[in-house]
Amino acid sequence: MNIEFFHNNKILGLHETFPPVPAFKAFPKWWKTLPKGTAEGMWLNDDPLTARACPAIRDWLTEGFVIPNWSEFIIRDNGDGSYQYNMSQVVNDVQITDWVNQHDVKQVEGMQIGTLPDGTVLKLENPWNIKTPTGWSVYMFDPFYHETHKKIRCLPGIVDTDMFHEISFPCEINLLPGETFKLRAGTPLMHIIPFKRNSEMELVVRSMTQEDAYVTNKDRQELTTYMDNRYNEIRKRKLRVQTEEE
Numbered sequence: 001m002n003i004e005f006f007h008n009n010k011i012l013g014l015h016e017t018f019p020p021v022p023a024f025k026a027f028p029k030w031w032k033t034l035p036k037g038t039a040e041g042m043w044l045n046d047d048p049l050t051a052r053a054c055p056a057i058r059d060w061l062t063e064g065f066v067i068p069n070w071s072e073f074i075i076r077d078n079g080d081g082s083y084q085y086n087m088s089q090v091v092n093d094v095q096i097t098d099w100v101n102q103h104d105v106k107q108v109e110g111m112q113i114g115t116l117p118d119g120t121v122l123k124l125e126n127p128w129n130i131k132t133p134t135g136w137s138v139y140m141f142d143p144f145y146h147e148t149h150k151k152i153r154c155l156p157g158i159v160d161t162d163m164f165h166e167i168s169f170p171c172e173i174n175l176l177p178g179e180t181f182k183l184r185a186g187t188p189l190m191h192i193i194p195f196k197r198n199s200e201m202e203l204v205v206r207s208m209t210q211e212d213a214y215v216t217n218k219d220r221q222e223l224t225t226y227m228d229n230r231y232n233e234i235r236k237r238k239l240r241v242q243t244e245e246e
Contacts, residue, residue, distance in 0.1 A: 003065070003138075003161075003194055004131040010098060011070060011127060018070050018186055020128060024062040026188050028146045031061065055231045061145060064138075064193035068186045070127055071099065075152075079178035081117045088185070099125050103170060113155070114172040122152070122171045129165035130192065136162055137197050140169075143188040150174065151181040154190050160197065 005020045037049040051057055072088035087099045102120035115121055130138060137160045142153040153172045161167075169190055175181060183189075208216075223230050 001133055003136075003192075005065075005067075005128045006131070007127045008129070014070055014127060018068045020065050020067045020192070022062075023064050023066050023191065026066040026068075026143075026146075027061060028143075028188075031145070055235075057145065064191060066143060066188045067126070067128055067190040067192060069183055069189045070185065072185050073100075073124075073183040074180065075122075075173070075175065075183075076180040077117055077175040077177055083117050085122075097125075101125060101168075114174045116173055117177075122173050124154075124169040124171060124189075126167050126169050126190070128167075130159070130161045130167060131165050132161040132194055134162050135197055136194050139193040139195060140167070141191040141193070143191045146188045151179075152183055161194075 005015075007014045011017075031052055034050050034052045035047075036053045038047050073085065074087075075083065075085040077083050085100060101123045102116065103123055105115075105119040108115070108121050113121065132138060137158055140154070140157045140159065142156065151174050153174070154169045155172060159167055219234060222234060
């Protein structure tokens with residue numbers, strides 16, 4: 001089963017210069033440099049486990065695919081209610097509107113998001129089409145853990161990419177008056193996570209049962225009994241049980 005990313009050829013060779021990549025190949029710099037720490041350090045308060053050892057963060061950073069920014073983009077808030085922007089790929093017969101547009105103020109009225117000085121919302125015209133197998137869609141997220149572009153953040157959404165392949169990226173803008181910001185080519189811009197559609201799940205809200213309490217306490221005891229990270233070992237065991245039950 002494949003997910004396909006194919007570009008519109010407005011930038012020749014884009015699939016070689018700044019292609020989408022599996023998320024595990026786009027770890028943020030802080031993740032690469034932050035030591036994991038040790039479980040022993042947690043006990044001795046000298047080398048505690050860090051965010052890099054957190055399985056929830058690791059699993060998020062390795063799930064899905066990352067689309068990088070395809071061209072240098074610069075934007076300036078002029079401080080007087082006006083703004084300027086441009087992209088380095090505006091050459092030959094390519095126009096700025098091929099890459100950047102806006103949503104009108106009336107289209108986002110009441111939404112609590114950062115806008116351009118005139119109240120419109122910046123929209124980046126993504127060159128990549130996305131195609132998934134029948135019944136599969138994609139979640140689209142700003143790459144939250146990447147620290148390099150908090151001034152521009154793509155808005156989250158869901159697209160049924162088995163039917164609709166062309167996707168634009170509306171963005172929140174957080175510039176101060178008079179501030180200029182450059183979004184460099186290659187910067188992670190959108191985190192794409194495929195999922196199978198129409199998996200029905202009913203909401204059940206209840207109190208914890210004795211069985212729930214037993215399982216929770218058993219897992220907690222195993223996690224804290226040993227001075228190492230047993231999370232992966234416990235998860236593998238639970239997956240084996242689930243597979244056998246199926």
